[in-house]
């Protein structure tokens with residue numbers, strides 16, 4: 001079983017990376033394979049709303065988003081981490097998530113996320129992590145993913161990576177996410193082996209409120 005951890009920070013080894021590493025250590029201890037994907041420092045453009053992903057099964061802009069989409073097909077679970085910028089997700093992560101999940105929403109082939117577990121992690125100096133955390137959860141819940149929770153909302157407070165170890169509660173919550181994710185993956189695997197049927201697919205209904 002493989003969990004992809006996405007570091008949405010421009011800092012490869014910044015505070016977000018350290019928070020994710022705490023999750024990763026425990027996942028590995030629980031026997032789960034992990035891979036970390038860094039979104040990098042190159043600008044990730046926002047969604048063009050061109051709808052081409054419905055035909056292509058991937059985004060028309062061929063960058064980190066499509067690179068991750070390929071990896072996501074093979075993953076069983078996901079942790080998406082972002083630093084907080086102006087009380088919200090960092091700009092690159094917002095664009096990354098919009099295009100990643102819009103191409104999932106549009107494409108009936110190559111579904112990478114449906115019925116897989118996910119958790120979001122937000123890292124801030126002081127304020128805005130709850131907003132970023134709920135932004136992340138919205139991508140998961142629009143795609144029939146299972147949100148793995150912890151004992152609080154998933155945030156770690158630090159201005160710089162050296163401050164991360166000081167947030168003992170935040171790091172404890174990271175470890176709880178990992179334990180719960182590992183447990184959930186084992187349950188899914190057991191269900192698969194026992195032949196528990198997947199939920200029936202409801203034909204989509206798409207209205208703009210009532211029309």
Ligand SMILES: Cc1cc2nc3c(=O)[nH]c(=O)nc-3n(C[C@H](O)[C@H](O)[C@H](O)COP(=O)(O)O)c2cc1C
Nearest residue numbers: 009014015016083085086087124125126127158159
């Ligand atoms: C452009 C920018 C905006 C920021 N806005 C916030 C903010 O609104 N609230 C906050 O608590 N921290 C804010 N921070 C601080 C970062 O969230 C914090 O330094 C975090 O540890 C960075 O994580 P990283 O090392 O993974 O990038 C901001 C940092 C930058 C660069």
